[in-house]
Amino acid sequence: MENRIYDESNGLWYAKKGGYYLPKLALPSEEEKLIGIWGQRHLRYLKEHKQFVYLNLLTSGRLNEYLASVDEQAEDMFSRLVKEYAERQGVTERLKEENQLLWVQKMNNIQACVREVVNSEMIYI
Numbered sequence: 001m002e003n004r005i006y007d008e009s010n011g012l013w014y015a016k017k018g019g020y021y022l023p024k025l026a027l028p029s030e031e032e033k034l035i036g037i038w039g040q041r042h043l044r045y046l047k048e049h050k051q052f053v054y055l056n057l058l059t060s061g062r063l064n065e066y067l068a069s070v071d072e073q074a075e076d077m078f079s080r081l082v083k084e085y086a087e088r089q090g091v092t093e094r095l096k097e098e099n100q101l102l103w104v105q106k107m108n109n110i111q112a113c114v115r116e117v118v119n120s121e122m123i124y125i
Helices: 037-049 051-060 063-088 093-098 100-123
Strands: 004-007 012-017 020-023
Touching: 037 051, 037 063, 037 100, 051 063, 063 100, 093 100
Parallel strands: none
Antiparallel strands: 004 012, 012 020
């Protein structure tokens, strides 16, 4: 008997494995895009808490594109909010020149707050 057969009724190829014919399935190809930290966090969240959404995106070939989009939106939101929070709290270049330690402390606090906002509104939803 052959190791590979083609079924015209469903258009699938089958390969013989241990006496059984199993369908030769492959995921659709998709363009590889770089995914940053936000996209990676969202991917981990999808795998752990939203398996159905994750599998739908994976099997449709849109996972990488979706994660790249989430990553880009989250990065834009992060940058915009850091600037807004810094302006509201008076964290300026002048403060940076006068008191570097205070400037670093305030910027670290702002970034931590904004990171929580982005996580709660975009990543872990």
